[in-house]
Amino acid sequence: MYSLLSFLLPPSSSPRRPVSHSTSVAVEAECTHGRKGRRIASSVFASDSWCTRVPSNLFRLENKEEEEKKSKTDDGRRWEKMEEEASLLLLPPGLLRETMPRHVAVIMDGNSRWASFRRLPVSAGHEAGYRALREIIDLSSSWGIRALTVFAFSTENWLRPKAEVDFLMRLFEGLFKEHLKDFNRKGIRICVIGDTSKLPESLQILSREAEKDTKHNTHLELIVALSYSGRSDIVQACQKVAHKVKDGILDPSDVTESIIAEELETNCTGNFPYPDLLIRTSGELRLSNFLLWQSAYTELFFAESLWPDFGEADYIKALASFQQRQRRHGRRI
Incomplete structure (x- = not known):
């Protein structure tokens, strides 16, 4: 079953593949959303042919069992840590x-x-x-x-x-x-x-x-x-x-x-x-x-x-x- 992420991916010239942990990488990122100056953490998912930015609060796995299984793996723990760090790395105004x-x-x-x-x-x-x-x-x-x-x-x-x-x-x-x-x-x-x-x-x-x-x-x-x-x-x-x-x-x-x-x-x-x-x-x-x-x-x-x-x-x-x-x-x- 596709997750919400599947519907947010941009078109690609190559056949679209389901998002998997082995072909996607999470990296820290920030995006500006809403009124000026308000920042929220986001996750960036990249595969061989596409890259898109998805706000963290939109990322949900529809399959609850899959989510629980992922959270118990080393990859899942690293995933959670990277999102936590991304949420922390918000600078006050005036600092670059x-x-x-x-x-x-x-x-x-x-x-x-x-x-x-x-x-x-x-x-x-x-x-x-x-x-x-x-x-x-x-x-x-x-x-x-x-x-x-x-x-x-x-x-x-x-x-x-x-x-x-x-x-x-x-x-x-x-x-x-x-x-x-x-x-x-x-x-x-x-x-x-x-x-x-x-x-x-x-x-x-x-x-x-x-x-x-x-x-x-x-x-x-x-x-x-x-x-x-x-x-x-x-x-x-x-x-x-x-x-x-x-x-x-x-x-x-x-x-x-x-x-x-x-x-x-x-x-x-x-x-x-x-x-x-x-x-x-x-x-x-x-x-x-x-x-x-x-x-x-x-x-x-x-x-x-x-x-x-x-x-x-x-x-x-x-x-x-x-x-x-x-x-x-x-x-x-």
Whole structure:
């Protein structure tokens, strides 16, 4: 029995064949429907001789048994995931998909000042900053950003009062423990970088479990920098390369920038090691020892908002600024 899709196909010079899972491919797409600016997700089905776009809410299989059978197969699950992702990838007005940064890095600064201005304990500022982080993760996932690196805790932050450090460690544990199911549902992969040996053992265990449980997710790579130092990252990369030279694996003349870059911690997933855009909040104009090698050609955006106040409007402003720039990488355009 033909589905509704059969009646929506355009004429073809070749004989029309029933739509089958083996001859059709679903890809992500968007279409504009109704009043201006309203977007809905759609599915595109392509065969050897035709291609047409069908809004998702029109696609229904008439045969209920066939639908149930398909949903139980691997192809069916991939189908559903692609439609779900297509529905998520809706950008706010003013942002263009073709110039969205693939990798965004964030220096989350201003929690303590936010609390101080409100005469609240520092812990309240960190809790508010934690909520801001969850929002930015969700927005990044929804807007199709492929990697998000957040500077959560620097090596210098160990010098802060013990009570504050302990509170932050508990927040990080909550990130990996309480939101793991949500990360998996949204296809978010976790990667923790930095000198993790200094972290509490409970946090080390939770972070390793989060990395293991999400390693097959591909929608968004969330790289969390804990006890991280940009200088130390470069040093450890050089040490690894030096060991390879010592062991005869590499010749000194073969050591290049790319060889060192392969050993940097942000290369933990092997996909997006360099950020396209780095955002720092609270009005401070410095990198604070964050991603020093990786940010050689990164576009910088400094926001006046304190991190707990940094929300969707601020994020859109940073992304819009990035899209207005020409990235030359030293070349003349």
